[in-house]
Amino acid sequence: MADRLSRDFFNRPTVTVAQELLGKIMVFGPMAGVITETEAYIGQDDPACHAFRGKTPRNAVMFGPAGYSYVYFIYGMYHCLNFVTEEEGQPAAVLIRGLMLIQPEQLHLNGPGKLCRHLKITREHNALDLTENEGFYVKESSLSPLYEATPRIGIRRGQDKLWRFVVKKKMHS
DNA sequence: ACCCCGATCGTA
DNA sequence: ACGATCGGGGTT
Numbered sequence: 001m002a003d004r005l006s007r008d009f010f011n012r013p014t015v016t017v018a019q020e021l022l023g024k025i026m027v028f029g030p031m032a033g034v035i036t037e038t039e040a041y042i043g044q045d046d047p048a049c050h051a052f053r054g055k056t057p058r059n060a061v062m063f064g065p066a067g068y069s070y071v072y073f074i075y076g077m078y079h080c081l082n083f084v085t086e087e088e089g090q091p092a093a094v095l096i097r098g099l100m101l102i103q104p105e106q107l108h109l110n111g112p113g114k115l116c117r118h119l120k121i122t123r124e125h126n127a128l129d130l131t132e133n134e135g136f137y138v139k140e141s142s143l144s145p146l147y148e149a150t151p152r153i154g155i156r157r158g159q160d161k162l163w164r165f166v167v168k169k170k171m172h173s
Numbered sequence: 174a175c176c177c178c179g180a181t182c183g184t185a
Numbered sequence: 186a187c188g189a190t191c192g193g194g195g196t197t
Contacts, residue, residue: 076191
């Protein structure tokens, strides 16, 4: 597919990737939707990042090349989906918090746990290369929505950073 | 081995 | 605003 996002797209500063992912189309098997909300988590200087205290089995994929999935299990019952960003060796990722599903049904999945629950994304989908994978990837769209930046949700430290990006509701006329 | 807490969600 | 929930990551 020609308009699939390449490794070069993800291999950039995480905040830039998080902002530019808004409006892009995520495809997961038979399902597809528009990304509406993201958060940036950036390595060693970000206390909210899973990789803040170095490499562990769980966060290992964040240290690898950009364009891979990072899926983790949280609160004993939810999964969260991220896309790895930046140069290899530089642990960072974008959390996908919102998806406007358009196929095969129309449904706004707001919240990372709900998103993974509905798409049935689990740790089996961790460390997949989205630039190579058959049915799991992100593609270009003609949308470039307006968005706002806010503090990230549900974290203790790192609330000073405005690294959550949410598509603004379209004003009607 | 095991303890503690979380990148949540739904209800109040 | 807050409590339910509980697996497993990270440290002992």
